[in-house]
Amino acid sequence: MSCRTKSTAFAVNGQTVIIDSEKLAKALLCLSERRREIILVRYYLQLRDKQIGALLGKPRTTVNYQKNAALKQLRTEMEKMNDEEQQIQPVFRYEVIERAITGDTAASLAVQERNKAYIGRLSGGNADMKERLNEKLLMDVMKFRLDYQPPSK
Incomplete structure (x- = not known):
């Protein structure tokens, strides 16, 4: 079985x-196409902000601002996907719980x-x-334990 994506x-x-x-x-x-281009040129083609500015006909400071805005949006999009992924996947197998x-x-x-991420x-x-949140999580697990009735076999 291949694990290639x-x-x-x-x-x-x-x-x-x-x-x-x-x-x-x-x-x-x-x-946007511009933000994507800035990210790809900066991090994959390894160009500096000044070089990107010359390429796009923009000042270095504008490129830096757009790069930071693009990174912020990229982070938000990745977090949204992670949240959606967590909602789709079952929290745990029954045996773990x-x-x-x-x-x-x-x-x-x-x-x-x-x-952890949440x-x-x-x-x-x-x-x-x-x-404190980790303690609360473990307390909730233990509280659930008190109410738990194993399935009859």
Whole structure:
């Protein structure tokens, strides 16, 4: 079985840039053509802002502003895709949940890991808040444990 993903080719500045990540390619397609071009020329063709400015007939500061706006939009698009992916995928297999509520440390850590990105966004990078959210998550798992009735076989 092959683990290859579908590559996407972008033509930019007379060259072809191949993006192997489907998710990144989809996010790049959400950008305007100008923003996409700036990102691809800067990060794949390795041109500096001043060189990009000369290429586009824009001042370096304008290119820098547009590059930062493009990166912000790209990040937002990638986060949206991650959120959609998490909503589509089942949270856990039943066995993982069952092990977590019976006190299995590895399963509890898997629950925390699965929610890591969400907790990171909620905490805004605040370490104390992140720790409190992780504690709350584990408390909810333990509370669920008290209400849990295993399926009859």
